[in-house]
Amino acid sequence: MADLKKHDTPMIDELKKGPWPSFADDINTRAESGVQCCYDLLGQMELSYVHKETHWKHGGIVGVFGYGGGVIGRYSDAPHEFPSIAHFHTLRINQPASKFYNTKFLRKLCDMWDHRGSGIFNFHGSTGDMVMIGTTTDQLEPIFFDLTHQFDMDLGGSGSNLRTPSCCVGKARCEYSCLDTQAITYDLTMTYQDELHRPAFPYKFKFKTSGCPNDCVAAIARACTSIIGTWRDNIRIDQKAVQAYIGGEIKPNAGAFSDRDWGPFDIQKEVIDLCPSKCMYMDGNELKIDDRECVRCMHCINVMPSALRPGVDTGATILNGAKAPILEGAQMSTLIIPFMKMEYPYQEFKDYVELMWDWWMEEGKNRERLGELIQRQGLRHYIVDILGRKPIPQHVKEPRSNPYHFWKEEEVPGGWKRDLAEFRKKHLA
């Protein structure tokens, strides 16, 4: 312990102040319990704060035998100053769906990570994986052996792979959930283990599943295939509870506005007028919904969760192609399949995945996301020619405003071969 090297870190120490949990304090506390790499990590971070530039080197390929993903190589560019973080690789570990853990698991994991790495985690990475930050190359295989044999756990995805699928809390806790989000996520993860661990794609690919259009896991913004729960029958209404909201006995929006006086709840102003499709009205004391006009935005249900519930004929809306701006600008997932029943073993969905992947693997360029390929070759081509689906108005926000459709020869009677001599008989040149 005596030979621990503590660096001078005035700027990082500043981050111990203030109410929000301080990672600096946490890492420092761990350093004080005798862990050199925590001191070195804070030291290198201080150096970045001085230089305003990162001190992690680019890349360096590391991994476990037979896997193409799950480990991200990381080396310090100031190894002499911070020798204990000279290599400091990341492991992505496939989290259990919706991220419940018991403490037996967490404690044992801590024992392992203290023994083989820095003892620092990201709970969780942005993709959803449990992330372990900081270990050396020689520990990678032992960690993989520990995880698979002692924890029943596997690596997640990185590189040009399927990334670890993730989902919202779904039916475990949320009364809105139209899907068994965990079951879907677990099944897809198990079915596509090979795609998750061995790079065969042009670039990364993500599945995310949210139980309803509130989309708590941000599927529509982050996933190449977004699976979002919905229903095709009617919103269930408990008229007595509606009256309880009107009478002020139940707080609107489950109490989400409690620290401000917005005046008494006004169902006309706060629900009916805000409904985007204007399909709700009061018929005397009864709340009525013209469900055929409802776009299932969740607003009324969110405001009156005790009175309104999604219907019972539930399934998923499937959307494709979300991505961050690199390279072709940010994209949101685009609606492809308005409704699909999602029932075990999800065969209809998997058939769809095969079509999608075959096309992308055949046509996608290096580092081209599915959303970019859809842009490049056209949404119409994807829906009609690749998926063989019937085009419907729901596929567009509005029809195109230019007439430059590339008609195919077979679509035009007589084809494109024409007789100029015949033409000139009718028209003088």
Add this chain to the structure above:
Amino acid sequence: MYKDDPGYDCSKLLETPYDPEFAEKKYNPDKPMENRITDIGPPHYAQFFPEVIKKNYGKWLTHEIIQPGVIKYTSETGDVMWVVRCGTPRLLTTNLMREISDIADKFSEGICRWTTRNSVEFHVTDEGTLKDLIEYLNNFKHPGGSYKLPIGGTGAGITNIVHTQGWIHCHTPATDASGMVKGVMDDIFEYWHSHKLPAKLRISMACCLNMCGAVHCSDIALLGIHRKPPFVEDDRITGVCEIPLAIAACPTAAIKPATVELPDGKKVKSVRVNEPRCMFCGNCYTMCPAMPLADAEGDGVAILAGGKISNRITQPSFSKLIIPYIPNEPPRWPGVCEAVRKMVEAYEKNANKYERLGDWAKRVGWERFYELCDIPFSDKSIDDYRLAYDTYHTTTQFKWSSHTDALMK
């Protein structure tokens, strides 16, 4: 059905203490396939559910937030359950993880859960335990005084900031993540554990344009950006890069192959960057370590706003570039904090109940948004990238604001 799945029950494994010598006994570097288990996937989720969730899976009837950060759930079966949500900085050590485990053991049947936005949740089934847990958490602090697990993040307030790695662990960042998030959350902490905003407000943070944090659809998005084109290390590039890949990586075709002469007279194949075409995305560096961009003066933070993910009332929408650049100011990024606070306070004061930040800006008009937030408009917010036309204002409908007043003076 899940009982048939492989990997369903790992309780026996978990009862067995961690064996630090196990891997060295089982793993033989000369025969890596020996004793190997692969492709087993994650542990089955259901084994980590609290009993009350196993019993009420899919049967929840309604919920109520009884105070910021504390949600009460009621089931069809009559069961009730409370959830206490606590903020974390995402970056956790085993020290804190063991303390979280202690809390879960003491108050919530040894189980906890993490949210999409990196908060941790404890589930309890009786009100007495709930009271004790809340009291315990309110007194649970780091030596420097910050809360270890502050309660909040529900309802019409600000949730945890999803963010990326930054200088603590990534090779491409233009700014730090954890430090900036700490600075911003300290500054707007009052909105974390209160319900006084017009609707929920989501802040996200990503330290480079790769946007591991998916900030492109958030109410407020903090984004690290570079502003200087890459260097080209001629003497190193052939050794560490596939030049065609670096060239292909550039979305604006700014990189061209070139043969250059090194100081020692040796001719090597390298590349040249057409600098006016560079939009500082860093893709070339991702493909080629001999083309670094990081720079203390060049790098900093852009702030975007008005995006959302949820389909509630209005459709999901992208965040828009509001402030093109704020310099990196470690350790607390006061410029970023100030900009965020201005937007949050203007939103709090002016938006309607249920109205998300972007919907409010759209309703009052973006020109009014700038005015109300007291943020200068910059030429950089006029899109000149691809598909820019979608954002042009093709109507004579606009509002008079300080900007037109200034023009017409």
